[in-house]
Amino acid sequence: MAILVGLVLAVVGFVTGTGILGGIRTSMGLEYWSTDMSWSVGYPVALIGWLIGVGGWKYWAVEWFGGKAATPPKGVKRYFEWNMDHKVIGIQYGVTFVVLFLLSGLTAMLIRFELMNSGMQLFTEDQYNSAMSFHGIGMVAVAVAIMLGAFGNYIVPLQIGARDMAFPRVNALSYWLVPPVAIMLIIALLIGGWDTGWTAYPPLSVLTKSGQVLFNLAVITFGLVSILGGINFIATIIYERAPGMTWGRLPIFVWGAFAGSLIAFFFTQGFAAGLLMILLDRVVGTSFFHAAEGGSPILYEHVFWFYSHPAVYVMVLPAFGAVLEVLAHMSRKPLYAYRWVVGALLGIVAISGVVWAHHMFTSGMEDYLHAPFLVLTEMISIPTGIIFLSAIGTIWAGRLWMRTPMLFALAFIFNFTVGGLTGIYLADVPTDIHLHDTYFVVAHFHYTIMGGEIFALFAALYYWFPKMTGRQFNETLGKIHFWIMFIGFQLVFIPMFQVGVKGMNRRVADYPEAYEDFNRFISWSGFLLGISFIFFAANMVLSWVRGERAVANPWGASTLEWQVSSPPPEHNFEGQPVIQGGAYEYGVPNAPAHARMGTAAVTEHV
Amino acid sequence: MNRHLWIAGILWVVFTALALAGAALMNPFPTVGAEEAEFSDHAFRMMTYMGAPVFGFVMAALLYSVLRFRSGGGGEDGPPIRGVGAVPRVWLLTTTTLAVVVMIYPGLTGLAELRSDRTHDLEVNVTGFRWAWVVQYPEGFASQELVLPVDQRVKFNVTAPAGDVLHSFWVPAFRLKIDAVPGQITNLYITPNELGDGATDAAYRVQCAELCGLYHARMQMPVRVVTAEEYEAWVAEKAGK
Numbered sequence: 001m002a003i004l005v006g007l008v009l010a011v012v013g014f015v016t017g018t019g020i021l022g023g024i025r026t027s028m029g030l031e032y033w034s035t036d037m038s039w040s041v042g043y044p045v046a047l048i049g050w051l052i053g054v055g056g057w058k059y060w061a062v063e064w065f066g067g068k069a070a071t072p073p074k075g076v077k078r079y080f081e082w083n084m085d086h087k088v089i090g091i092q093y094g095v096t097f098v099v100l101f102l103l104s105g106l107t108a109m110l111i112r113f114e115l116m117n118s119g120m121q122l123f124t125e126d127q128y129n130s131a132m133s134f135h136g137i138g139m140v141a142v143a144v145a146i147m148l149g150a151f152g153n154y155i156v157p158l159q160i161g162a163r164d165m166a167f168p169r170v171n172a173l174s175y176w177l178v179p180p181v182a183i184m185l186i187i188a189l190l191i192g193g194w195d196t197g198w199t200a201y202p203p204l205s206v207l208t209k210s211g212q213v214l215f216n217l218a219v220i221t222f223g224l225v226s227i228l229g230g231i232n233f234i235a236t237i238i239y240e241r242a243p244g245m246t247w248g249r250l251p252i253f254v255w256g257a258f259a260g261s262l263i264a265f266f267f268t269q270g271f272a273a274g275l276l277m278i279l280l281d282r283v284v285g286t287s288f289f290h291a292a293e294g295g296s297p298i299l300y301e302h303v304f305w306f307y308s309h310p311a312v313y314v315m316v317l318p319a320f321g322a323v324l325e326v327l328a329h330m331s332r333k334p335l336y337a338y339r340w341v342v343g344a345l346l347g348i349v350a351i352s353g354v355v356w357a358h359h360m361f362t363s364g365m366e367d368y369l370h371a372p373f374l375v376l377t378e379m380i381s382i383p384t385g386i387i388f389l390s391a392i393g394t395i396w397a398g399r400l401w402m403r404t405p406m407l408f409a410l411a412f413i414f415n416f417t418v419g420g421l422t423g424i425y426l427a428d429v430p431t432d433i434h435l436h437d438t439y440f441v442v443a444h445f446h447y448t449i450m451g452g453e454i455f456a457l458f459a460a461l462y463y464w465f466p467k468m469t470g471r472q473f474n475e476t477l478g479k480i481h482f483w484i485m486f487i488g489f490q491l492v493f494i495p496m497f498q499v500g501v502k503g504m505n506r507r508v509a510d511y512p513e514a515y516e517d518f519n520r521f522i523s524w525s526g527f528l529l530g531i532s533f534i535f536f537a538a539n540m541v542l543s544w545v546r547g548e549r550a551v552a553n554p555w556g557a558s559t560l561e562w563q564v565s566s567p568p569p570e571h572n573f574e575g576q577p578v579i580q581g582g583a584y585e586y587g588v589p590n591a592p593a594h595a596r597m598g599t600a601a602v603t604e605h606v
Numbered sequence: 607m608n609r610h611l612w613i614a615g616i617l618w619v620v621f622t623a624l625a626l627a628g629a630a631l632m633n634p635f636p637t638v639g640a641e642e643a644e645f646s647d648h649a650f651r652m653m654t655y656m657g658a659p660v661f662g663f664v665m666a667a668l669l670y671s672v673l674r675f676r677s678g679g680g681g682e683d684g685p686p687i688r689g690v691g692a693v694p695r696v697w698l699l700t701t702t703t704l705a706v707v708v709m710i711y712p713g714l715t716g717l718a719e720l721r722s723d724r725t726h727d728l729e730v731n732v733t734g735f736r737w738a739w740v741v742q743y744p745e746g747f748a749s750q751e752l753v754l755p756v757d758q759r760v761k762f763n764v765t766a767p768a769g770d771v772l773h774s775f776w777v778p779a780f781r782l783k784i785d786a787v788p789g790q791i792t793n794l795y796i797t798p799n800e801l802g803d804g805a806t807d808a809a810y811r812v813q814c815a816e817l818c819g820l821y822h823a824r825m826q827m828p829v830r831v832v833t834a835e836e837y838e839a840w841v842a843e844k845a846g847k
């Protein structure tokens with residue numbers, strides 16, 4: 001209902017915005033409609049209409065004008081409108097991004113169908129470029145935001161003993177900016193798509209079709225989501241910790257979320273600024289990137305990668321946190337080298353800001369920049385190595401409980417090893433000059449993003465599913481999902497390394513026949529990989545609707561979120577939790593429990 | 607405890623040996639068509655050899671733990687090993703050493719080597735525009751086929767027209783690429799040292815390697831590396847027209 005109102009107000013806003021612009025344009029003797037300019041003006045107005053409609057007015061803005069904010073409803077209804085409970089927002093993010101993940105995955109299937117044979121089968125070149133670009137930005141959005149959006153929101157406040165996030169209203173705002181991003185990307189496809197991938201390099205992005213404008217508007221909005229979320233996590237983790245929750249006792253997932261948020265907060269502006277400059281070039285006629293008028297295309301690459309390299313750590317630092325969390329609890333051992341891991345996470349935050357130009361070794365930038373960026377990039381492997389030390393040290397001699405979340409967490413170690421080691425070839429200038437922009441890169445970043453972050457995501461998802469839904473998932477379906485996904489993943493992406501080295505470049509709708517055998521194999525493996533998600537989706541829907549009721553602490557884990565009912569009560573804790581020891585004191589003789597619940601009795605359901 | 611370490615250590619040696627053997631036997635590369643290609647493949651192999659023990663280590667630890675340290679989840683705790691003291695320090699020292707080694711060799715040394723020789727026997731201008739390549743030869747003619755004499759060092763001046771978009775000049779057989787930036791000239795030095803023909807070998811093609819819109823995939827130009835005599839004949843024929 002609220003969503004419908006939001007959509008109607010968005011349309012009203014769009015018509016009003018473009019109408020006023022059209023009026024001005026007509027009075028100046030121009031045509032009423034100019035796709036680039038009309039969307040740039042109509043969209044912000046539509047966005048405001050949308051936010052008002054979905055509840056931003058009723059539950060928040062009305063207070064600015066002396067009114068009284070409405071009380072949110074209970075039950076299922078609250079998931080479909082503005083709500084400030086971090087648990088509701090976590091689920092909203094989770095479901096939205098899983099849907100976007102499946103949609104972008106479906107696009108990947110179409111891409112693989114097209115690439116099965118040399119020559120064109122399903123798409124035209126133009127459609128291929130749009131599909132590839134949509135898949136790319138869809139997956140990047142999922143990867144950047146799902147870990148923090150879904151689990152950061154739901155779990156972080158519970159783990160630190162807080163009642164909610166520091167800024168619940170900002171939290172609701174940042175979630176409700178997400179649907180417009182997805183809608184705009186889909187509209188962009190409908191009006192003819194765009195062909196600059198997710199990177200939007202000018203001058204092409206300045207010269208190409210108008211779908212690009214919608215892409216830019218969508219992704220700038222998405223940047224806002226990321227920044228607002230980042231601020232909120234930073235403030236929450238600094239100020240909302242329960243008594244006794246010192247920095248040295250924080251669960252490692254909270255540290256991962258904190259480190260990722262720092263990066264999101266400091267760097268996202270870069271991307272947004274770059275995209276805004278492209279919009280200005282297109283709509284207002286500036287010439288930031290127009291070589292013919294003194295602009296510089298390479299400038300954009302610097303600005304873009306200044307954000308987009310750190311962005312991969314927004315994806316992966318919370319993932320590190322989640323994986324280590326699952327490994328420790330399901331091996332029933334203290335997290336190995338906890339303090340070193342914290343240092344490594346913060347070290348990665350620091351180094352991540354000074355490696356961006358490793359994406360530009362062939363861009364024509366100044367030669368003297370090559371050596372420093374080679375050195376700095378390879379330095380990242382040092383803190384990353386500490387994460388591996390901790391993972392291996394934690395499972396070593398443990399009591400490994402091989403349930404679905406654990407399988408995904410262990411697979412993360414394998415995949416990230418491959419992803420990390422192949423990264424060295426790309427940091428090394430002499431090899432990168434060959435490998436850059438080939439399928440070797442495609443394989444590398446799928447190993448890190450999909451094999452790393454997305455496997456971590458599934459570890460987190462299965463691990464926290466009982467807590468978030470109050471239901472237990474089906475273990476058999478979970479294991480089937482894992483094994484098909486793990487095997488399918490290797491079969492898709494290992495050969496991509498090979499075909500890339502052999503000379504197949506990326507982002508191509510077609511390729512020389514010499515690469516056909518590889519591609520056919522990759523495509524069939526891709527369909528196998530795709531099938532795994534059917535088991536996943538079935539498991540999620542069936543378990544959520546009629547799975548067994550989950551107990552409060554199915555994994556017997558020590559951290560705070562497991563000491564309350566599944567799902568947790570409305571205000572998380574009945575009394576004030578007090579933290580009295582580390583989060584991972586498994587097997588430590590006479591260790592105090594991590595947390596003690598305050599005076600009011602705490603629900604221990606079932 | 608010690609027995610676990612011994613067995614996992616042996617596994618490590620075995621996995622490393624397997625990875626090294628695999629790396630020594632594999633030939634993932636396209637045709638080697640230039641000195642620079644030998645050089646790049648050599649660096650690629652070196653990194654594979656250096657990565658093998660790291661890969662072997664993680665695999666041994668992972669596989670051994672998964673097989674040996676399972677439990678039914680009865681809630682029994684593992685030993686409270688915290689990872690303080692010598693182990694993380696030794697680990698940090700080892701990984702840092704490894705990282706510094708790779709930085710220097712094949713990293714920085716390779717980079718220096720790549721930039722060392724700026725002499726050339728032949729200089730051609732390459733322009734990329736949506737969606738084709740054209741080569742200007744010093745004799746004053748233009749060609750839509752890249753023909754090069756074997757064993758001569760060639761300097762490429764690469765560019766794109768000021769109103770065009772980014773492209774990237776790449777020949778897989780030579781292992782080098784450089785972007786064609788509108789309004790700017792970028793350079794590449796290549797010494798082809800084998801004869802080759804794009805008609806029969808996909809590695810001998812100029813392929814645009816920077817997304818440039820609609821026909822990016824099709825933005826190719828055949829490459830032929832020929833003997834000095836053949837080259838002269840070809841130039842004479844082209845220039846004569």
Ligand code: HEM
Pocket residue numbers: 105108109111112132133135136137139140142143196197198199442446449450454492505506507508526529530
């Ligand atoms: C379901 C399995 C998947 C398959 C079969 C697949 C396949 C592909 C293919 C064929 C491309 C085009 C490569 C190119 O020409 O550059 C691509 C691009 C990309 N994929 Fe995937 N992919 C999958 C899942 C994912 C996931 C889970 C992520 C991230 C979370 C992801 C992120 C990307 C990105 C960022 C690009 C780059 C797009 C661009 O260059 O602008 N993919 N993928």
Ligand SMILES: [Cu+2]
Pocket residue numbers: 308309310355356358359
């Ligand atoms: Cu990077």
Ligand SMILES: [Cu+2]
Pocket residue numbers: 772773774814815816817818819821822823825
């Ligand atoms: Cu191109």
